[in-house]
Amino acid sequence: MWDDYAVLAATESARGNHQVVLANRASIANQVSYFGDFRGPSVVVDTACSASLVAVHQACESIRRGECSYALAGGVNVSVHPDKYVHLSHRTMLSTDGRCRAFGAGGTGYVPGEGVGAVLLKRLSDAVRDGDTVHAVIRGTAVNHGGRTSGFTVPNPQAQQALIEQALAAAGVDARTIGCVEAHGTGTALGDPIEHTALAQAFARDTGDTGFCALGSVKSAIGHLEGAAGIAGLTKAVLQLRNGTLLPTLHAEETNPVIDFTRSPFTVQRETRPWPRPHDADGRPLPRRAAVSSFGAGGTNAHVVVEEYLAPEPAGAGPEAPGPIVLSARDENRLRAYAAEMGRALGAAARTGPAAPRLADVSHTLRTGREPLAERLAFVATDLADAAAALTAFGRGEDDQRLHRGRVEQHPALAGLLTEAAGGGDFLAAQISAGGDDLLARMWVSGVTVDWDLVDRMRPGTLRRIPLPTYPFERVRHWLDTGPAAAGAPAPRPGPATPLRVRVPAQRVPERAAAPAASREWRRRLAADEPVLRDHVVGGRPILPGTGHLDLVAEAHGALTGRALTDVRWVAPLALSGSGDDVSVALDGDGYEVRGPDGTARSRGRVGDAQDAPAALDVAELRARLDAGPDGDAFYRLLTDQGLPYGPFFRRVREVWTGDEEVLGRIGAVDGDADHALHPGVLDAALHTVAALMARHRPEGSTPMLPFAADRVDVLGQVPVTGWSYVRRTGTDRYDVLLCDDAGAARVRFTGLTYRRAKDPAVVVHRPVWTARPAGEPAGPARTVLLVAERPDTGLAADLTAAHPGRTYGCCGSAPTA
Numbered sequence: 128m129w130d131d132y133a134v135l136a137a138t139e140s141a142r143g144n145h146q147v148v149l150a151n152r153a154s155i156a157n158q159v160s161y162f163g164d165f166r167g168p169s170v171v172v173d174t175a176c177s178a179s180l181v182a183v184h185q186a187c188e189s190i191r192r193g194e195c196s197y198a199l200a201g202g203v204n205v206s207v208h209p210d211k212y213v214h215l216s217h218r219t220m221l222s223t224d225g226r227c228r229a230f231g232a233g234g235t236g237y238v239p240g241e242g243v244g245a246v247l248l249k250r251l252s253d254a255v256r257d258g259d260t261v262h263a264v265i266r267g268t269a270v271n272h273g274g275r276t277s278g279f280t281v282p283n284p285q286a287q288q289a290l291i292e293q294a295l296a297a298a299g300v301d302a303r304t305i306g307c308v309e310a311h312g313t314g315t316a317l318g319d320p321i322e323h324t325a326l327a328q329a330f331a332r333d334t335g336d337t338g339f340c341a342l343g344s345v346k347s348a349i350g351h352l353e354g355a356a357g358i359a360g361l362t363k364a365v366l367q368l369r370n371g372t373l374l375p376t377l378h379a380e381e382t383n384p385v386i387d388f389t390r391s392p393f394t395v396q397r398e399t400r401p402w403p404r405p406h407d408a409d410g411r412p413l414p415r416r417a418a419v420s421s422f423g424a425g426g427t428n429a430h431v432v433v434e435e436y437l438a439p440e441p442a443g444a445g446p447e448a449p450g451p452i453v454l455s456a457r458d459e460n461r462l463r464a465y466a467a468e469m470g471r472a473l474g475a476a477a478r479t480g481p482a483a484p485r486l487a488d489v490s491h492t493l494r495t496g497r498e499p500l501a502e503r504l505a506f507v508a509t510d511l512a513d514a515a516a517a518l519t520a521f522g523r524g525e526d527d528q529r530l531h532r533g534r535v536e537q538h539p540a541l542a543g544l545l546t547e548a549a550g551g552g553d554f555l556a557a558q559i560s561a562g563g564d565d566l567l568a569r570m571w572v573s574g575v576t577v578d579w580d581l582v583d584r585m586r587p588g589t590l591r592r593i594p595l596p597t598y599p600f601e602r603v604r605h606w607l608d609t610g611p612a613a614a615g616a617p618a619p620r621p622g623p624a625t626p627l628r629v630r631v632p633a634q635r636v637p638e639r640a641a642a643p644a645a646s647r648e649w650r651r652r653l654a655a656d657e658p659v660l661r662d663h664v665v666g667g668r669p670i671l672p673g674t675g676h677l678d679l680v681a682e683a684h685g686a687l688t689g690r691a692l693t694d695v696r697w698v699a700p701l702a703l704s705g706s707g708d709d710v711s712v713a714l715d716g717d718g719y720e721v722r723g724p725d726g727t728a729r730s731r732g733r734v735g736d737a738q739d740a741p742a743a744l745d746v747a748e749l750r751a752r753l754d755a756g757p758d759g760d761a762f763y764r765l766l767t768d769q770g771l772p773y774g775p776f777f778r779r780v781r782e783v784w785t786g787d788e789e790v791l792g793r794i795g796a797v798d799g800d801a802d803h804a805l806h807p808g809v810l811d812a813a814l815h816t817v818a819a820l821m822a823r824h825r826p827e828g829s830t831p832m833l834p835f836a837a838d839r840v841d842v843l844g845q846v847p848v849t850g851w852s853y854v855r856r857t858g859t860d861r862y863d864v865l866l867c868d869d870a871g872a873a874r875v876r877f878t879g880l881t882y883r884r885a886k887d888p889a890v891v892v893h894r895p896v897w898t899a900r901p902a903g904e905p906a907g908p909a910r911t912v913l914l915v916a917e918r919p920d921t922g923l924a925a926d927l928t929a930a931h932p933g934r935t936y937g938c939c940g941s942a943p944t945a
Contacts, residue, residue: 128175128354131207135607138208146607159199167195173354176311177270177423178202179244180357184268184429186248196253201245202355211239222314227351229312229344230319230386230395231379237313240350244358246365251436258591261436263365266416267298273426280424282318287325290428291418292332298432300416302333305340305432306402307373307417308393309360312344313351314378320385322420323393330392341402342393343376357421357429364417368435371415373402412437449509450490451564453571454518455500456598460694460838462502463879464599467522472596474515484593486511491590494579497598499535505568506530524858524879529565533572559585601693602735604717647714649683654707659807662774671701671710672777673834674810676721676730681804683712683719684734687842695732695837699723737841744853744871749791753784756819759795766818769831779812780852783819792816792852794866806846810875813852813866817882820854820862831884832860838879847874 136148152171160169168189172182179202186198206212215221221236228234254261271290273283295302311322323342330340345363346352352359367373375398382388382395405413416434423429454469456462476483486508504521506529508514521530558566559582571577583590653660653671659678660669676697681687701710701723708724721730757765759781763773781795794812814834821832847868855863857879864877912931916924 128173128178128204129206129208129211131205131211132607134210135208139607148607155203163199165199167198174427174429175423175425176351176353176356177421177427177429178354178357179359180361180419180421180429180431181270181423181427183246183248183265183357183361183431184270187265187268190248190250197247197249199245199247200358201243202352202358203243204352204355205241206239215239226378227312227314227344227346228378228383229310229314229347229376230323230342230383231314231347231376232381232383234314234316234319234383236315238346238350240346240352242349242352242355242359244355244362246358246361258589260592260594261438263368263433264414264436266300266432266434267294267296268429268431269294269297270427270429273428276426279426282321282422283426284321284325284328286426287322287420287422287428288329290430291326291329291420294418294430294432295329295333300432300434302330302392303336303339304405304413305330305416305418306405307341307343307364307367307396307415309364309417309419310342310344311356311360311420311422312346312376314344314346316383316385318422319383322422323386323391326393326420327391334392337390337392338388338394340393341373341396343374343396347377347379357419360419360421361431361433364419364433367402368415368417368433371402371404373400375399447486447510449507449564450486451494451505451568451571452490452508452514452518453493453497453499453503453505453568455497455503457500458502460879461599461601462504463522463524463838465522465596466504466518468596468599470515470517470519470522473511474519477511477515483511486514487588488591488593489514489595491583492592492595494582496592496595499571501535503533503535503572504530505572507564507568524861524881526858531565531569531572533574535572535574555581556585603733604735606716648711649714650709650711651679651682652707652709653703655703656706658774658776658801660703662776663811664772664774665700668702672807672811673697673730674805674807674814676701677810677840678803678805678807679710679712679721680719680732680734681842683714685804687734687805688844689737690842691735691737692840692842693733693735693838695730695840697730697835699727699729701729737843738839740841740843740873741865741876744851744865744867744873746791746851746871749789749853750784753786753789753791756783756785756790758782762815762819765822766815769818771818771831773815776808777811777815779809780815783816785819785823787823788820788856790816790820790854792819792854794847794850794852796848800848803846805842805875809846809848809850810866813864813875814877814880816852816854817862817864817880820856821882832882833884834880835883836879836881837877839877841876841878842874843876844868844872844874850874 132148136146139146152173156169156171159165170182170185172178172185174181179200182200182202186200189195190198212221219236222228222238223235225238227238248265249259251261251264269290271286271293273286276283308326310326312319326342345359346356349359363374373396376396379395379397388394402415404415407413414434414437416432419431419433421429454462454465456465473489489511490508506517506527508517517527517530520527526532555578557563567577567582655661655669659675660671663670663672663675677692677695680692684690701721704724710724711722711726713720713722717733717735719732719734720728723729756762759778762780762783763778766773775797779794779797781793783793784791792813792815794809797808800808818832846866850869851865851867851871853865853867857863860882862877862880862882864880865873866875867873912927914924914927
């Protein structure tokens with residue numbers, strides 16, 4: 128609504144960091160239609176704050192006209208540049224205390240907010256026919272404009288009253304049947320009384336009753352979402368209908384003194400309370416009804432009347448029969464995350480007793496309501512609790528023999544190999560009749576096309592799609608490449624504010640060099656006598672531990688508190704060739720690579736937002752439940768015997784307590800410790816306790832196990848000097864690790880930390896050494912020199928390049944260099 132991205136791009140370009148972002152709102156709707164292959168009207172509505180509710184109105188009208196059979200309508204609002212706030216401040220439109228006081232006393236302005244929402248609209252008869260979940264029914268909608276008033280932003284109460292009356296007439300309902308009004312309610316001294324007057328006069332045409340209708344505004348809780356304000360209000364109204372609960376409007380303990388609520392049909396809803404369903408004269412239940420208003424700055428008004436859907440009583444269901452559960456994702460990490468989320472949802476549903484969904488409906492929804500992707504999981508569940516347990520275990524990294532796994536590539540011939548050939552339909556029908564769901568599951572994960580609709584047709588019973596968790600998309604951050612102004616660029620004129628959320632490059636500190644913004648590469652010199660290397664010697668060479676890689680990433684970002692490293696992969700050891708070497712962290716969007724002196728990647732991952740912190744660790748309960756283990760000296764002798772010697776910098780575990788699937792370790796301090804952005808010594812010590820758990824599951828003398836991947840590392844606070852490490856085994860060679868402070872509060876959490884056997888050290892018999900030697904006779908001039916090297920700008924390759932200036936070189940292993 129405010130063209131923030133385009134303004135931000137222009138700001139960056141003015142600073143010498145040229146960015147191009149077109150202010151083309153049409154792409155918002157058209158990208159959705161392109162992605163979903165939708166063929167109906169694809170329209171962006173911009174009527175300021177009423178835009179998303181106007182979009183709902185237009186979508187309903189489009190369905191009524193037969194232009195489309197269903198429609199997506201919604202809105203989105205983001206605030207990414209301060210110019211908007213500067214403009215609103217100059218016009219004194221913002222709340223002075225940062226609170227939206229909808230229909231409350233002391234309202235001085237509105238509070239902008241960010242959000243996104245959408246609804247799927249469909250004819251009620253079609254939705255019932257198709258077995259869809261109906262959240263609510265839109266009875267009527269209306270849109271109008273306020274025309275000329277005393278000011279461009281001044282609302283017209285007569286136009287608003289006419290709008291509400293038009294919507295009630297379109298809905299065919301009496302105002303007395305409306306139990307709740309989700310008002311526009313910006314919390315301004317001018318707008319709220321005008322809106323109340325319009326509502327009260329419209330309702331007065333049908334009833335003279337007072338105090339029967341709840342009045343509120345979601346803006347008091349989430350702010351004014353501007354372009355998404357209407358869809359936010361509609362969402363709140365639908366949730367209240369569905370849950371039979373009226374939610375409070377905040378900051379309205381004292382109501383607006385200009386509004387006389389003693390003679391009003393409305394009461395400001397200031398507390399949570401049940402919303403009883405009305406009944407007719409014969410005692411039959413009637414649907415609850417609500418109305419939603421949204422008014423745009425400039426005069427465009429929208430109003431919607433919505434009611435709950437009273438579904439007919441379902442026919443008595445027989446006993447539950449086993450059914451196939453199918454799940455798919457783009458990769459294994461997303462599949463396990465999806466399974467964990469689905470397991471939690473089904474487990475919670477199973478505990479609701481008679482209100483729990485049927486396993487048949489869950490199976491039907493997952494089979495016909497989800498797009499099949501490449502990474503697949505399928506199994507046959509006996510009931511809802513069984514499905515929840517299997518999915519939860521798989522999400523933790525545990526595998527079960529009855530779970531079928533497969534990755535389906537693009538092989539169309541294989542997809543129809545069994546089902547499209549002659550007799551394929553009979554073969555499939557025979558398996559369905561025989562209850563061969565396990566075979567169908569195995570076929571599906573292998574990429575064979577299974578006609579699930581045929582399965583439903585051949586088995587009696589009414590099936591419907593039900594609300595279930597949707598795909599757990601990766602939280603990838605997309606942002607302009609913002610940074611410092613380019614060298615020589617004109618300095619921006621001083622202003623009252625600076626751009627919001629601009630990524631800050633690494634600052635220059637001793638032995639660190641901040642790279643130019645274009646390369647996005649942060650460098651640091653590692654010395655062999657640094658404790659993190661000196662006390663971590665593997666095969667006679669100082670090796671930077673995996674936690675040292677994380678520390679470098681934290682240094683490159685300035686800090687990582689409140690952030691998370693996801694999809695972490697330690698690709699290859701980072702060893703020094705001599706007394707010291709330069710290493711780097713390459714940053715590309717939210718991705719990173721830790722690179723060795725030769726420029727090759729040694730670890731990689733992405734940076735995102737941290738998840739919520741878990742509850743504090745109950746250390747006393749764990750110590751009482753677990754078996755006391757060795758003290759610190761004995762513990763590190765055990766690690767040394769396993770081929771994992773550690774120097775003083777890493778020897779921080781003081782005592783361990785072990786169980787079959789978990790272990791608790793006490794972390795202590797060491798003398799003369801230095802500060803780190805993400806202390807590798809403490810983090811590594813937290814991971815040492817994994818070895819105590821491994822000792823219970825692996826035979827003595829086994830090859831050492833080293834971490835090579837982690838699903839995510841959440842940095843929830845500063846790494847403590849002393850504290851506790853709690854490890855829980857979640858699957859074969861997979862662990863979750865919590866590093867907590869002395870009070871048990873989580874500071875760093877490793878999720879899905881995966882180990883594998885260390886490679887046997889190679890026996891070095893010969894080592895190639897290059898010795899420079901003067902040429903016997905000068906070589907003739909060469910027109911072209913073919914240089915075969917991994918990189919042309921390091922080591923011998925750089926020397927050869929310098930020895931042949933002005934030539935053209937072909938370099939195998941990287942892009943040609945001229």
